[in-house]
Amino acid sequence: MNIALLGYGKMGKTIEKIAENRGHKIVLKVNDDIENHELSDLDIDIAIDFSVPKAAFKNITSCFKNNIPVVSGTTGWLDDYEKAKKICNENNSGFIYASNYSLGVNVFFELNKKLAEMMQGLEDYSVNIEEIHHVQKLDAPSGTAITLAQQILEENSKLKGWQLEDADKDEIPINAKREENVPGTHTVTYESSIDKIDIVHTAKSREGFALGAVVAAEFLKDKTGIFTMKDVLSDLFKN
Template identity: 80%
Template sequence: MKIALLGYGKMGKAIEEIAEKRGHKIVLKVEEDIENYDLDNSKIDIAIDFSVPKAAFKNITTCFKQGIPVVSGTTGWLDHYEKAKKVCEENNTAFIYASNFSLGVNVFFELNQKLANMMKGLEDYSVEIEEIHHVQKLDAPSGTAITLAEQIIEKNPRVNGWQLDDAEKDEIPVYAKRVEDVPGTHTVTYDSEIDKIEIVHTAKSRQGFALGAVVAAEYLKDKTGIFTMKDVLADLFQN
């Protein structure tokens, strides 16, 4: 594939390394905002966006308008997600957004949903989420932590929302910590007076996120429509 990288920070460089090892070619590198770049869909098969929140919506929709499908892992811009889907559909192209492209994290999401479903009737347990990331991460809580919270809310009728740090009794407290050189750790904890249950995902490097993004791009190529990492995992497990 011929890939445009939207955002050429640490994640962009990790994606470049893995994509080239898998036989793909990086044909465009955008530092942040796509505005001053000339997009030619005859030279670009797909764009992978790990830019910044303020640039993501414009970057993504500009690609759609040129008929270029997009895989996006930028968080902090999702107020405009539905608009982006509409632009994608209007231009008959394809889109995958994920708060986390790590294949391991997406297995973790599946475990989180199953555990939430099991715990919904056990009223003695409170639930909380903690995420730890590197100090360069701009948004808090992480998109992954928000996804985990939303999954629990969907499964448990006793939970009505989430809040960063201070939460009401029927809300999930989400704690965000920033520590130097931590790729990402997410912990979901169910606690009672009797015992505590935790599931944890710890990223050891950015390579897992980068590999997942490239695998998602490989899945998306030549497709039309809106997809998720569930679709990508289902395809992997089927094969």
């Protein structure tokens, strides 16, 4: 595949290395936004977007309008997600957005949903989420933590939302920590007066996120429509 990398920080450089090792070619590298690049002049099969929140929507929709499908992992722009999906469909393009492309994290998401389903009737247990990331991460809580919280909310009608730090009794508290050299650790905890249940995912490097994004791009090539990492996992498990 010929890949456009939108966002060429540490994550973009890791994606470049993995993509080239898998036989793909990087034909465009952009630090933040693609405003000064003429996409129609380039032979691009797919774009992988790990840019910045302020540039993400414009990057993504510009690609759709130039018949370029997009795999996006940029967080902090999701107020415009539904508009992006609409523009994708209007231009008969393809789109995958995920808060986390690690294949392990997406298995973790499935475990989280199943555990939330099992725990929703056990009223003695409270639930909370902790996420730890490197100090350069701009948004808090992480998109992954928000996805975990939303999955729990879908299974538990007694909970009304999530809140960073100070949460009411009917909200899920999310504790966001920033520490040096931490790629990402997420913990979901259920606790009662008699015991505690934790499920934890610990990333060891950025390579897991980068590999998942490239695998998602390989899945999306030549497809149209809106997909998720669940579709990617289902395709992998099928094979």
